[in-house]
Amino acid sequence: MKIISSFCNRSGSNMYICGPDKGGPAAIIDPAPCTESVVRSLAAHHYDIAAVLVTSPSAALEHSIRTISRIYPVRVFAGCDRIGEIECVDASGQSNIDVGDLSFSVIPVRPHSRFSIMYGIEEVFFTGLIIHAGTIGDTANEYAEELLVSLVKRTLGEHGEGSVLLPGVGPTTTLRAELNVNPYFRRQDGRARY
Amino acid sequence: MFETALPGARGSDATELLRELVRTEDRLYRLVAERRVLTDLDLSEFATMWVSFASTRFVRCSFAKAHLENTFFDFTSFEECEFGESACFNVSFAGARFERCSFRGATMDQCNFNGIEAKECDFSDASLRRSRFINARLQTTRFINCDLHDAIFRYSLRNEVTFKHSNVEEAFL
Incomplete structure (x- = not known):
């Protein structure tokens, strides 16, 4: 498996392409507007985008998904059945999504929002805006915040602290780093947040 | 996950071995040199991607002009190391310890400190x-004439730290 990460200057967000070593069907996670380097990279790796995985549905993704769907016959997976005018497969009830030889685990994260999902493959998790280096995404209240931290610890902790977290914004991180330096995780451990 | 052992050696032999280990790009995430002490390595113009050096100790190593992307140095220790003019993107140094290290002129955009x-x-x-420096402890450290656009220093403890002449647009100091 290979992962190509791409930073979009315009939206300030990260997009990831995950595909097999030797080319074939691949998935794109939280698509940003396609740049020339992304198109070139897809061609170089012989990838055909077969699925779009959305961590947190938003109108900002609609244009990118529409562009991709005009080039590749993709299925769009999200925590809802529609993003704007784009029909999606509601993945929140599924445990896995298979894209060619790759199998992504589906982790609904309701404390973040009822539509939010993290996707995992091997020891890598695409966390979107749910967790990013040193912080967590917005929640409705402090109770939801506590639930979110507990859920992340419980579900990702099963895969070991070496798990890599690839967020939708900001730098890459690991579960070990978040458990030890993220103020939200430290606070729940009874350690000081500040 | 592919795991390999790297002897805690020093000098040119270790440098060559390390270069060889990270050359192949057939795996997503490789553990290289975990919990090793690497001394006096010349890793200038070194290029890595999706490699982890977690919990390694680097002493007097040079990463000058290195190109690092999606590389993990979590909880690593750097003593008297040189990162001058290196180009790093999406590199995680979370929980690392830096002592007397130089980053002069380096490009370290979107890195996790x-x-x-x-x-x-x-x-x-x-x-x-x-780049993010959340919960960092910075002592006698200079950020002069830096581009800190959108950098986050939330909850960091600072003692004798200067940000003179830096671009702090949209930064959280």
Whole structure:
């Protein structure tokens, strides 16, 4: 498996392409507007985008998904059945999504929002805006915040602290780093947040 | 996950071995040199991607002009190391310890410095756009003429730290 990460200057967000070593069907996670380097990279790796995985549905993704769907016959997976005018497969009830030889685990994260999902493959998790280096995404209240931290610890902790977290914004991180330096995780451990 | 052992050696032999280990790009995430002490390595113009050096100790190593992307140095220790003019993107140094290290003129955009301890380090003329220093402890460290656009220093403890002449647009100091 290979992962190509791409930073979009315009939206300030990260997009990831995950595909097999030797080319074939691949998935794109939280698509940003396609740049020339992304198109070139897809061609170089012989990838055909077969699925779009959305961590947190938003109108900002609609244009990118529409562009991709005009080039590749993709299925769009999200925590809802529609993003704007784009029909999606509601993945929140599924445990896995298979894209060619790759199998992504589906982790609904309701404390973040009822539509939010993290996707995992091997020891890598695409966390979107749910967790990013040193912080967590917005929640409705402090109770939801506590639930979110507990859920992340419980579900990702099963895969070991070496798990890599690839967020939708900001730098890459690991579960070990978040458990030890993220103020939200430290606070729940009874350690000081500040 | 592919795991390999690297002897805690020093000098040119270790440098060549390390270069060889990270050359192949057939795996997503390789553990290289975990919990090793690497001394006096010349890793200048070194290029890595999706490699982890977690919990390694680097002493007097040079990463000058290195090109690092999606590389993990979590909880690593750097003593008297040189990152001058290196180009790093999406590199995680979370929980790392830096002592007397130089980052002069380096491009370290969107890097994860959360929870680091930096003592007597020099980031002058470096680009640190969108990098994060959340919960970092910085002592006698210089950020002179840096590009800190959208950088986050939330909850960090600072003692004798200067940000003179830096671009702090949209930064959280």
